[in-house]
Amino acid sequence: FAARQVTSSVFGAAQRRAFSASAASLSKVAVLGAGGGIGQPLSLLLKLNPRVTELSLFDIRGAPGVAADVGHVNTKSVVTGYEPEQNGGIAAALKGAEIVLIPAGVPRKPGMTRDDLFNTNASIVRDLSKSVAEHCPNANILIISNPVNSTVPITAEVLKKAGVYNPKRLFGVTTLDVVRASRFISQHKGTDPANENIVVIGGHSGETIVPLLSQSGYNLEGQALADYVKRVQFGGDEVVQAKGGAGSATLSMAMAGARFAESLLKAAQGEKGVIEPSFVDSPLFKDQGVTYFSSNVELGPEGVEKIHPIGEVTAHEQKLIDVCVGQLKGNIEKGVKFVAENP
Ligand code: NAI
Numbered sequence: 001f002a003a004r005q006v007t008s009s010v011f012g013a014a015q016r017r018a019f020s021a022s023a024a025s026l027s028k029v030a031v032l033g034a035g036g037g038i039g040q041p042l043s044l045l046l047k048l049n050p051r052v053t054e055l056s057l058f059d060i061r062g063a064p065g066v067a068a069d070v071g072h073v074n075t076k077s078v079v080t081g082y083e084p085e086q087n088g089g090i091a092a093a094l095k096g097a098e099i100v101l102i103p104a105g106v107p108r109k110p111g112m113t114r115d116d117l118f119n120t121n122a123s124i125v126r127d128l129s130k131s132v133a134e135h136c137p138n139a140n141i142l143i144i145s146n147p148v149n150s151t152v153p154i155t156a157e158v159l160k161k162a163g164v165y166n167p168k169r170l171f172g173v174t175t176l177d178v179v180r181a182s183r184f185i186s187q188h189k190g191t192d193p194a195n196e197n198i199v200v201i202g203g204h205s206g207e208t209i210v211p212l213l214s215q216s217g218y219n220l221e222g223q224a225l226a227d228y229v230k231r232v233q234f235g236g237d238e239v240v241q242a243k244g245g246a247g248s249a250t251l252s253m254a255m256a257g258a259r260f261a262e263s264l265l266k267a268a269q270g271e272k273g274v275i276e277p278s279f280v281d282s283p284l285f286k287d288q289g290v291t292y293f294s295s296n297v298e299l300g301p302e303g304v305e306k307i308h309p310i311g312e313v314t315a316h317e318q319k320l321i322d323v324c325v326g327q328l329k330g331n332i333e334k335g336v337k338f339v340a341e342n343p
Contacts, residue, residue: 025268025269026053026054027051027052027053027054027098027099027265027268028052028053028054028055028056028096028097028098028099029046029052029054029055029056029097029098029099029100029101029261030055030056030057030058030093030094030097030099030100030101030136030139031043031046031055031056031057031058031100031101031103032058032059032090032093032100032101032102032103032104032128033058033059033102033103033104033105033144033145034057034058034059034062034063034066034067034081035057035059035060035061035062035063035065035066036059036062036103036104036250037107037247037248037250038103038144038249038250038253038254038257039057039059039063039066039103039104040066040250040254041250041251041254041255042101042103042253042254042257042258043055043057043066043067043070043079044070044073044254045254045255045257045258046077046258046261047070047071047073047075047077047079048073048075049077049258049261049262049265050075050076051262051265051266051269052077052261052265053076053077053078054077054078054079054080054096055067055070055077055078055079055080056079056080056082056093056094056097057070057079057080057081057082057093058081058082058083058090058093058094059082059083059104060083060084060104061083063081063082063083064081064082064083064086064087065081066081067079067080067081068081080092080093090128090131090135091131091134091135094131094132094135094136094139095135095136096136097135097136097139098139098140098265098268099139099140099142099261099264099265100132100136100139100140100141100142101142101144101173101257101261102125102128102141102142102143102144102145103144103145103253103257104124104125104128104145105117105120105121105124105125105145105146106120106121107146107240107247107248107250108146108236108240108247108248109240109245109247110240110241110244110245112240113205113206114146114147114148114149114204114205114206114236115147115150115205115331115334117146117147118147118150118334118338121145121146121147121151122150122151122154122335122338122342123342124145125143125145125151125154125155126154126155126158126338126339126342129141129154129155129158129159130158130162132155132159133158133159133162133164134162137159137162137164137166138164138166138169139169140169140170140171140264140303141155141169141170141171142171142173142257142260142261142264143155143170143171143172143173144173144253144257146204146205147204147205147331148172148173148174148203148204148205148279149172149203149204149205149208149279149292149328149331149332149335150331150332150334150335150338151172151335152170152171152172152279152280152292152335153291153292153332153335153336153339154335154336154338154339155170156170156281156292157335157336157339157340158339161339161343166303167280167281167304168302168303168304169302169303169304170280170281171260171278171279171280171297171303171304172203172204172278172279172280172292172294173204173256173257173260173278173279174200174203174204174209174277174278174279174294175256175257175259175260175276175277175278176236176249176252176253176256177200177204177209177211177232177235177277178197178198178199178200178256178277179252179255179256179259180231180232180235180252181198181200181211181213181232182196182197182198183196184228184231184232184235185198185213185216185218185228188220188224188228189218196216197216198211198212198213198215198216198232199211199212199215199216199277199295199296199311200212200232200277200294201277201293201294201295201310201321201324202293202294202321202324202325202328203279203292203293203294203324203327203328203331204279204294205331206233206234206327207233207320207323207324207327208324208327208328208331209232209233209324210317210320210321210324211228211229211232212310212311212313212317213225213228213317214312214313214314214317215311215312215313225316229320236248236249239252259276260276260278263275263276263299264299264303266299267299267300267301267305268301270301273298274298274299274300275296275297275298275299275308276296276297276299277294277295277296277297278294278297278304279292279293279294280292280293280294280297280304280307282294282295282307283307284307284309284310285325285328288325288329289329290325290328290329290332291332292328292332293328295307295308295309295310296308
């Protein structure tokens with residue numbers, strides 16, 4: 001009885017109905033890097049999601065412990081932890097996965113840019129992508145590991161080499177930029193952040209992050225606009241500095257990652273009009289040599305269903321886009337070159 005009471009208070013009736021509705025469609029979700037700062041709370045949030053029926057947690061260390069812990073949460077999904085030599089390793093962790101979230105790799109310390117992480121994280125993402133190509137080539141792959149602007153092209157190149165690249169199923173997770181942009185404008189304007197959904201386009205680092213405030217009907221000007229844009233572009237630094245060397249955003253990132261996974265599952269289960277911003281293989285700036293770009297993406301059962309155009313922008317926003325496009329091109333080329341030189 002006590003257990004039933006807890007279940008009813010954690011999940012409302014609608015969510016319990018959603019579970020029975022989705023029980024027919026089994027959804028295995030894998031997290032690679034599940035023992036880390038993002039991986040742990042992300043695993044918890046996925047465990048709370050009734051659309052997830054199997055949760056597979058992999059890390060080079062610590063995942064079985066996280067799995068045992070999260071596995072006690074009283075929702076139906078089955079949780080298994082994997083280390084390279086445990087429970088069948090990464091092959092078993094990935095087999096049959098519908099979604100693979102990758103937050104494996106090192107986070108920033110104060111004073112570092114995301115690009116400073118390239119040397120360490122590029123090879124981690126390359127190797128994990130090889131495993132995905134081998135064991136679950138049809139999964140939706142959600143790249144969280146930074147620098148996202150380069151790690152997404154790295155994964156794409158690995159998948160291309162393996163002959164299994166599907167541009168509709170590879171996503172760089174930029175959701176946190178939208179979450180921040182929406183929260184920051186609500187703080188500025190005194191509105192309810194739940195009602196804000198600021199469009200953010202470009203990439204996921206510094207000046208490649210471009211909030212399009214005008215599309216939500218806001219017209220900040222002068223210093224207020226400059227401060228807002230800077231806060232959205234460098235909001236991650238606030239967290240890195242406050243944590244004083246202990247890492248970067250983990251809790252808000254976990255929320256953003258779980259939201260993206262939920263949107264993909266909703267779309268896979270037939271819900272229409274599910275839109276999330278994401279850094280994907282995109283036609284929008286291909287003529288300028290930018291092969292991946294983040295904009296609002298409509299999700300469907302096959303992954304990317306429709307990439308929305310940028311829409312109308314102000315002259316100020318256009319200037320931000322120009323800077324973004326210039327930087328993104330270099331970030332993308334760096335990822336492509338890495339795989340060519342270090343296959
Ligand atoms: P963390 O260091 O706390 O955790 C990373 C985990 O990855 C560790 O448990 C580590 O053992 C694991 N790992 C390392 N190599 C691995 C491999 N080959 N296979 C499986 N697991 C492996 O770092 P945190 O804070 O969780 O950040 C992870 C990444 O996410 C960083 O690159 C960070 O920059 C990025 N990030 C991305 C954001 C975004 O908006 N896309 C926001 C915040 C962070």
